[in-house]
Amino acid sequence: xxxxxxxxxxxxxxxxxxxxxxxxxxxxxxxxxxxxxxxxxxxxxxxxxxxxxxxxxxxxxxxxxxxxxxxxxxxxxxxxxxxxxxxxxxxxxxxxxxxxxxxxxxxxxxxxxxxxxxxxxxxxxxxxxxxxxxxxxxxxxxxxxxxxxxxxxxxxxxxxxxxxxxxxxxxxxxxxxxxxxxxxxxxxxxxxxxxxxxxx
Amino acid sequence: xxxxxxxxxxxxxxxxxxxxxxxxxxxxxxxxxxxxxxxxxxxxxxxxxxxxxxxxxxxxxxxxxxxxxxxxxxxxxxxxxxxxxxxxxxxxxxxxxxxxxxxxxxxxxxxxxxxxxxxxxxxxxxxxxxxxxxxxxxxxxxxxxxxxxxxx
Numbered sequence: 001x002x003x004x005x006x007x008x009x010x011x012x013x014x015x016x017x018x019x020x021x022x023x024x025x026x027x028x029x030x031x032x033x034x035x036x037x038x039x040x041x042x043x044x045x046x047x048x049x050x051x052x053x054x055x056x057x058x059x060x061x062x063x064x065x066x067x068x069x070x071x072x073x074x075x076x077x078x079x080x081x082x083x084x085x086x087x088x089x090x091x092x093x094x095x096x097x098x099x100x101x102x103x104x105x106x107x108x109x110x111x112x113x114x115x116x117x118x119x120x121x122x123x124x125x126x127x128x129x130x131x132x133x134x135x136x137x138x139x140x141x142x143x144x145x146x147x148x149x150x151x152x153x154x155x156x157x158x159x160x161x162x163x164x165x166x167x168x169x170x171x172x173x174x175x176x177x178x179x180x181x182x183x184x185x186x187x188x189x190x191x192x193x194x195x196x197x198x199x200x
Numbered sequence: 201x202x203x204x205x206x207x208x209x210x211x212x213x214x215x216x217x218x219x220x221x222x223x224x225x226x227x228x229x230x231x232x233x234x235x236x237x238x239x240x241x242x243x244x245x246x247x248x249x250x251x252x253x254x255x256x257x258x259x260x261x262x263x264x265x266x267x268x269x270x271x272x273x274x275x276x277x278x279x280x281x282x283x284x285x286x287x288x289x290x291x292x293x294x295x296x297x298x299x300x301x302x303x304x305x306x307x308x309x310x311x312x313x314x315x316x317x318x319x320x321x322x323x324x325x326x327x328x329x330x331x332x333x334x335x336x337x338x339x340x341x342x343x344x345x346x347x348x349x350x351x352x
Contacts, residue, residue: 163265192274198287199276
């Protein structure tokens with residue numbers, strides 16, 4: 001049984017490693033190219049499929065917690081009808097960063113399988129830890145995902161409320177704050193903030 | 201006998217209620233009970249950052265900015281990220297007054313007093329909605345002036 005398996009593998013390898021007798025180099029090149037395109041397209045399509053809000057809220061941890069909470073906020077309900085979806089804020093646009101985030105996310109699939117946060121209570125237990133990770137990411141990349149939509153240079157402070165304009169002037173222009181420094185909890189309810197800088 | 205009196209009393213009361221039905225309940229706007237009323241439009245919240253006058257010194261000032269989705273619960277108090285003693289330098293907001301750091305016996309606390317934790321119990325933002333009912337409130341200064349003019 002075992003020997004048979006080895007023989008099949010050996011045969012396969014023999015065929016696989018000998019140069020082609022029947023197909024031209026041109027055919028192989030073009031075929032390889034097309035195959036590559038198909039593979040790449042398929043990979044990216046699969047990647048994009050996991051990059052939608054529908055995918056994010058297909059697991060109940062997200063649907064029952066964060067998705068419920070985002071609905072009354074400005075990024076879900078507003079007069080202009082432009083929505084920010086989960087990947088807009090949580091997945092980098094840049095390809096390398098996107099793949100890196102997706103690798104991290106595979107750990108979250110484990111979480112789902114083993115039920116790390118499968119009840120509201122467990123979700124609350126881990127919430128500060130998860131939120132802190134996101135804050136750190138935004139601090140490190142100068143809130144890049146926010147800036148994909150909100151261009152600081154394009155913000156007309158004179159059209160903002162006096163309170164917003166003054167804060168942006170002080171924090172963004174004169175200071176070195178970034179969006180998340182002041183806008184924590186913009187899309188979700190906050191965890192226990194007792195130990196967080198500026199909140200106690 | 202008593203039963204008859206009670207019956208007559210109930211009858212009179214219900215007649216009075218029916219008679220008054222033309223002009224009750226300003227909130228429903230005199231729409232018959234079985235009909236649905238077209239709701240008022242949602243009025244805009246004042247967000248002009250201009251403080252309003254206080255009608256008397258002990259009045260909790262109204263909030264001159266919008267507070268949509270500002271979280272105030274067991275986990276977090278968004279208001280205090282701007283209005284607490286330690287945060288006002290950064291936010292340039294007025295500090296909650298010292299009464300917010302006092303317990304009911306007048307002792308000063310290091311932290312916000314629990315009875316002042318839920319700000320919107322006392323402070324509310326304003327909208328541009330027209331008032332539902334009239335208001336005859338008179339400022340104390342006006343009363344004093346009138347008395348001076350009348351009396352003296």
